[in-house]
Amino acid sequence: MLDIKLLQNDFDVICEKLRKKKVDEETLSTLKTISLELKTEKKVLEELQAEQNVKSKLFGVYAKEGKDINELKAELSQNKTKVIELNSTVKELEDKLSQIANTIPNIPDDSVPEGKSEDDNVELDLILTPPAFDFTPKEHWDLDNGWLDFERGVKIAKSRFTALRGDGAKLNRALINYMLDFNTKRGFSEVSVPFIANRETLTGTGQLPKFEDDLFKIEGEDLFLIPTAEVPVTNLFRDEIISANELPIKMTCYSECFRKEAGSAGRDTRGMIRQHQFSKVELVSITKPEQSEEVFNEMVDCASDLLTSLGLAHRKVMLCGGDLGFSAAKTIDLEVWFPGQDRYREISSISNTMDFQSRRAKIRYKDGKKNRLTHTLNGSSLAVGRTLIAIMENYQNEDGTIRIPEVLKSYM
RNA sequence: GGACAGGUGGGUGAGUUGGCUUAAACCACAUCCCUGCUAAGGAUGCGUAGGAGUAAUCCUACCGAGAGUUCGAAUCUCUCCCUGUCCGCCA
Numbered sequence: 440m441l442d443i444k445l446l447q448n449d450f451d452v453i454c455e456k457l458r459k460k461k462v463d464e465e466t467l468s469t470l471k472t473i474s475l476e477l478k479t480e481k482k483v484l485e486e487l488q489a490e491q492n493v494k495s496k497l498f499g500v501y502a503k504e505g506k507d508i509n510e511l512k513a514e515l516s517q518n519k520t521k522v523i524e525l526n527s528t529v530k531e532l533e534d535k536l537s538q539i540a541n542t543i544p545n546i547p548d549d550s551v552p553e554g555k556s557e558d559d560n561v562e563l564d565l566i567l568t569p570p571a572f573d574f575t576p577k578e579h580w581d582l583d584n585g586w587l588d589f590e591r592g593v594k595i596a597k598s599r600f601t602a603l604r605g606d607g608a609k610l611n612r613a614l615i616n617y618m619l620d621f622n623t624k625r626g627f628s629e630v631s632v633p634f635i636a637n638r639e640t641l642t643g644t645g646q647l648p649k650f651e652d653d654l655f656k657i658e659g660e661d662l663f664l665i666p667t668a669e670v671p672v673t674n675l676f677r678d679e680i681i682s683a684n685e686l687p688i689k690m691t692c693y694s695e696c697f698r699k700e701a702g703s704a705g706r707d708t709r710g711m712i713r714q715h716q717f718s719k720v721e722l723v724s725i726t727k728p729e730q731s732e733e734v735f736n737e738m739v740d741c742a743s744d745l746l747t748s749l750g751l752a753h754r755k756v757m758l759c760g761g762d763l764g765f766s767a768a769k770t771i772d773l774e775v776w777f778p779g780q781d782r783y784r785e786i787s788s789i790s791n792t793m794d795f796q797s798r799r800a801k802i803r804y805k806d807g808k809k810n811r812l813t814h815t816l817n818g819s820s821l822a823v824g825r826t827l828i829a830i831m832e833n834y835q836n837e838d839g840t841i842r843i844p845e846v847l848k849s850y851m
Numbered sequence: 852g853g854a855c856a857g858g859u860g861g862g863u864g865a866g867u868u869g870g871c872u873u874a875a876a877c878c879a880c881a882u883c884c885c886u887g888c889u890a891a892g893g894a895u896g897c898g899u900a901g902g903a904g905u906a907a908u909c910c911u912a913c914c915g916a917g918a919g920u921u922c923g924a925a926u927c928u929c930u931c932c933c934u935g936u937c938c939g940c941c942a
Binding site for chain 2: 478481482484485486488489491492494495496497498499500502503508511512513514515516518519680801808810
């Protein structure tokens with residue numbers, strides 16, 4: 440959530456920065472007005488409550504001493520009416536405030552380039568060169584080796600679900616294990632969490648209330664399938680005050696991810712690029728503010744080195760303001776080379792949300808006597824499904840067979 | 852799913868005839884003092900959030916969540932959530 444105090448004190452600066460994320464000034468101005476109104480109303484309310492408390496106590500004393508209490512009682516009743524009235528005003532304002540504030544995205548970091556869409560993202564680095572083929576490499580859905588069973592996946596659920604078979608299924612599992620081991624060696628401790636999360640959890644990381652349409656909801660319950668392990672793993676520390684010497688906390692987690700892909704009808708309908716369910720190994724860190732930049736770079740390196748170890752050519756891309764996700768202040772995507780498609784496609788996305796999620800989820804740490812908000816970071820180690828098909832396309836032979844990358848052989 | 856018992860600061864745990872409770876006490880933790888060596892003792896501080904003030908400090912809210920009764924609720928009423936135990940079911 441946006442820091443309301445910042446909005447009150449540096450309105451113009453915040454407006455300017457949020458322009459990158461297409462938040463109009465009017466909304467922010469409304470928010471500021473409400474917040475200031477709330478502040479003054481609350482003050483009056485508190486004064487009334489203080490008066491009420493003092494007099495109520497007096498009432499008790501008078502009653503015990505047998506003094507006349509009728510006048511005092513009348514006064515208290517009258518005051519009480521005012522308190523109730525003002526209280527509901529304050530509550531209304533608070534509701535309105537959080538309603539608006541919850542839908543305002545994070546402020547982009549100063550290092551984020553201007554831009555409207557992914558076309559304006561900035562390439563930072565190219566790692567490894569795409570493999571050369573002496574035949575025309577196929578797209579993964581044309582590699583008919585029995586690994587990917589699209590028809591039966593659809594039969595079980597619906598479109599955008601795929602079944603894996605034989606070595607395809609095995610490779611998927613091998614990749615998960617390999618990634619977790621790789622990340623653990625880099626200092627990320629493994630966690631395993633529920634794949635279903637409640638409303639509070641999803642609100643903490645920013646998926647709710649704005650993006651409910653993108654989530655699979657459990658019928659009859661206020662529960663959702665997680666769209667990424669970022670959600671449960673970050674929320675592990677929701678409503679907690681962490682002692683400073685425990686930070687940074689660096690975690691890695693395998694999960695299945697479930698996304699409705701609302702609004703992407705017609706995109707990537709073939710193959711396994713865009714699925715309603717996919718495996719992913721995630722990195723999540725919770726840090727002191729001054730640590731987050733360093734940990735962010737560690738996470739980017741971790742994912743990039745993982746791709747390198749698999750021999751997959753990729754590039755690092757800095758997302759522009761327009762392409763930045765709701766909670767992110769800064770994001771670097773890793774895009775892997777797909778020879779069949781003859782282009783780079785996103786396979787990992789690492790974000791620093793600064794204190795945005797921490798403020799929503801109330802994740803704090805003790806800094807001496809004071810409690811401060813932590814920074815939270817998340818990023819795909821790699822999306823497993825996309826890694827699988829990237830390996831298929833990059834390691835294909837002319838006869839349609841697929842070589843297994845060296846580092847994975849012991850996992851197969 | 853059924854029955855019963857519960858949810859109180861980091862932990863244990865009092866407080867439930869509504870009002871000197873300012874949420875006790877103990878443990879843990881922090882700082883200091885005394886002592887002096889695989890230790891022990893003492894003092895002080897020690898929940899969260901918001902607000903006022905240069906500051907000491909003060910005010911407000913919060914005892915699972917929400918609503919209600921009342922001048923006044925941790926305490927009484929209702930709804931919901933969660934936990935424990937037993938039963939049923941089950942990988």
